[in-house]
Amino acid sequence: MSDNVVHLYKDPQPAPEQDAPAPLTAVPDAPDTPVVPLWVRSGQAIKRLATDERTATACRFAVRHGLYAWGGTRIVARRAWDGRTAARYERMLRTAEAAGNYEAATEWEERGQRFRDARHRRRMDLLTAPIDAAKGAAAGAGMFAGGLLLLGIVLAVANEDFTEIATPTMAVVQLIQWLVLVVTVVWGPLVTIGPWAALIGLWAVGRHQQAAPQWALPANVRSGEGEPITPSIVVKALRDLGIAPLRNAIKEMGDAGASMLGPIRIAGCGVEVDVTLPSGVSTDQVQNRRRKLAENLSRHEHEVFITIPQAARTVRLWVADSGALDEPIGPSPLVTDETLTANYKTGRAPWGQDLRGDAAALSLYQRHLLITGLSNQGKTAALRALALWLALDRTVEFRIADLKGAGDWAMFLGLATVLIQGPTDEHVIEATEMLEGGVREMERRLQAPPGTEFPPLILLVDEAQVAFMCPLLDEDRKPYGGSKATSRYFMAARKIHNQGRAVNVLLMEGTQDPTDQNLPKLVREGAHTRASLALGTESQARMALGDKAVDGGAAPNLLRPGLDKGTVVVASDGIDIPAGQSSITVRTHYVDTEQATVIAERAKALRDGVTTLHTVTSDEARDPLADIASVVGDASRVLTKDVLQRLTALNEDAYGKWSFLDLKRVLEGTGAEPYKSDGRMVIGRDRIARALANRPDTDSASAAE
C-alpha cells in the first residue's frame, strides 16, 4: 500500500547530525606522568647543549680566534728569531743534509758562517758605539746651536734689533714644548690602544697562516674540499703518513721539506709532483699508504695515484682536482667523426683519456689482448670499442664468440665471418672450434713463404671464462674447458698466443672476475696488452695485469666498482705510458650499443658484404652435405664413425677434427640426421640424397640469416 501513497510534502530530510545531542562520555583524568628529577633534567639539558652543533661551532670559533693570536705570536717570534740568529741557515743546512744534497749543505754552511762573522763585527762595533754616539750627538748639538745663533745674528743685523739673536733658539724651544704637549696628550690613549693593536696584528698573522688546530678550523678549511695542492700541503701529507723515518727527515728539514718535491705541474684534471724520498724510506712504503696520503691531501683514495718514475727513491703523485674524476669524458671520436677510418698496422684506436686529460690511443698491431674486470664495469663496451675501430680497416677479419650472448656483439652480424652468441656448452664447443680454426689458419700462414703479408684475423672471445669453466668432454674425452695439456680451448689459445702474432692471427679475450681456474696463468701471460677495469683484490689485479705492473703502482683493485665504470688500467707497449711507469689509467669513451650499431654499419659499408657463419665449418668453402653424400657412396647406410673417417680421408684440413657432433650439426634439419640401426649410429644414403635434392640453392648451414 505504501507504494500507492503520494506525499504532499517533500521527503523529510534526516535531521542534521549536529542537532543531535552529543553523547556524553566520561574522560578519565590524564595519568600522572612521573616527575623526572631536576638533576636528571638538568643533565639532559646540559648534554643537549653540549652536543648541539651550534655549541660546537661556537666553541670552535672561540678557540680558533684565541689560538690565531697565540699562533701569530709564535710565528712573529719565530720570524724575529730567524732574522736575528743563524737558525734559518742551520735549518737549511739540515734540510740539504737530510736530502743528501751535500753541495747545497756546504753552501748553506758558508752562508751561515758569513752571517755569524758579520754579526760578530756588529757586536764588536756596539762596544764603542755609545762613545761614538755621544761624541756624534755632542758635535751635532753644538753645530745646531751654532747654526741657530748664526741665524739669530743674521736676523738681528737685518732687523737692526739686538733681541732678535735669540728668536730662532726660542722657536726651537717652543717647538719642543709643543711636541712634549702632544706626546703627553697622545701617550695615554697610545698606551691603552697599543697592546690591542699589537694583539690584532698578531691575530691577523695567525689567521692568515691558519695557525690553529685542524679541529678548530672552519668546516670548509677542515674538509679541505677543493683545496689546491701546494708544496706545504704535500709535505704535511707526507709527514703525517705514519712512516717514522719520513716524518723525522721532514722534521729535520723544518718547513723546507718542500725541497723533496719537484715542481707541481698541472696534469689534466689534476696536478702531478715527483717526490724524492729521504734515504731510509722506500717507495713501496708510500705506495702502501695511498688511502692515508689521499686523506691527508683532502682527496678520496681514487683521486690519488702513486707511480714509480725512473729516478731513484722517487714517487710520482698525481692528485685529481676534487671531484674531477667523476665528471664524464666526452664521446668517442668513433661516434663524432663519421669519416674516421682505421689502419691495423699504423693506427691507434682512440680509446679514451688518460688522467692527465690527454687522448689515450692503443695500437692493436700484432698484440694479443686481454681485458678483465668485475661484472658490469664496462668490459664488453671497452673491448667492443677497440673492435669497432679495427673494423674500420676493411682488411681485418673478425671471428667472434660472445659467450654471454645478450646481443652486445650482434652488430657484427654481416661484419664478422663467424659470430657465435650464447652461453651454453654448445656455444663453448663452437667457440673452441672457432679458435681451433684460427690455429689451423695460423699454421697455414706459418708455412707460407717468408715475407708473405697476411691480412689481420682477429679471434675475439668475450666472457672467455665460460670456455675455461666448461666441463664438457669431446668424443676423445678431451675437455673443452680447463687448463690441462688436453684442454681444447686452452691449448688453442696457447698456440695462438705463442705463434699467432707474427702472422697477424690475434686473440682478444674479455673475461670476468679472474681466478686461476677461469683465467689460467699461461693464458693471462700470453697477452701483450693487458687491461683491467675495477677488480676486487690485489691478487686479481696481479692476475689481470701481471706482477710488474702492480708493483709499479697499477691498482685496478682500487677503482670503485660502479663508480669507475669504463676506467681501465692498461699495461701494454701499444699505448704511451709515461717513462718509468708500468701502466696507465685510461677513462674510456663509452660507445653504447646503438652507437656501436651505427659504427658497425659504417664498417660494413667499407666491405663488399661478409657472410657471417653462426657455426664453424672448415676453413675451405666446402659443401659438407655433398661431401657426406659422396663418402656414403652406394652403401644404403654407413656407420657415422666410418663417415667421419672417410671425410677425413677426403679432406684432412676440413674434416680432420670433425666429431660426431659436427656431423649431427651439419645434418640437423635436413631429414638426413644420423639414426640408429642395429644399435649403432648410421647415415642413410637415400635420406642424404633426398636432403641434397630438396635443399634450397644456398646452403642453409652457412647462410647469413
Ligand SMILES: Nc1ncnc2c1ncn2[C@@H]1O[C@H](COP(=O)(O)OP(=O)(O)OP(=O)(O)O)[C@@H](O)[C@H]1O
Ligand atoms: N666507458 C664507460 N663510461 C661510463 N659508463 C660505462 C662505460 N662503459 C660501460 N659503462 C656502463 O657500464 C654498463 C656495463 O657495461 P658492459 O656491459 O660493457 O659491462 P661488462 O663488464 O661487459 O658487464 P658483464 O661482463 O657483467 O656483462 C653499461 O651499460 C654502461 O652503462
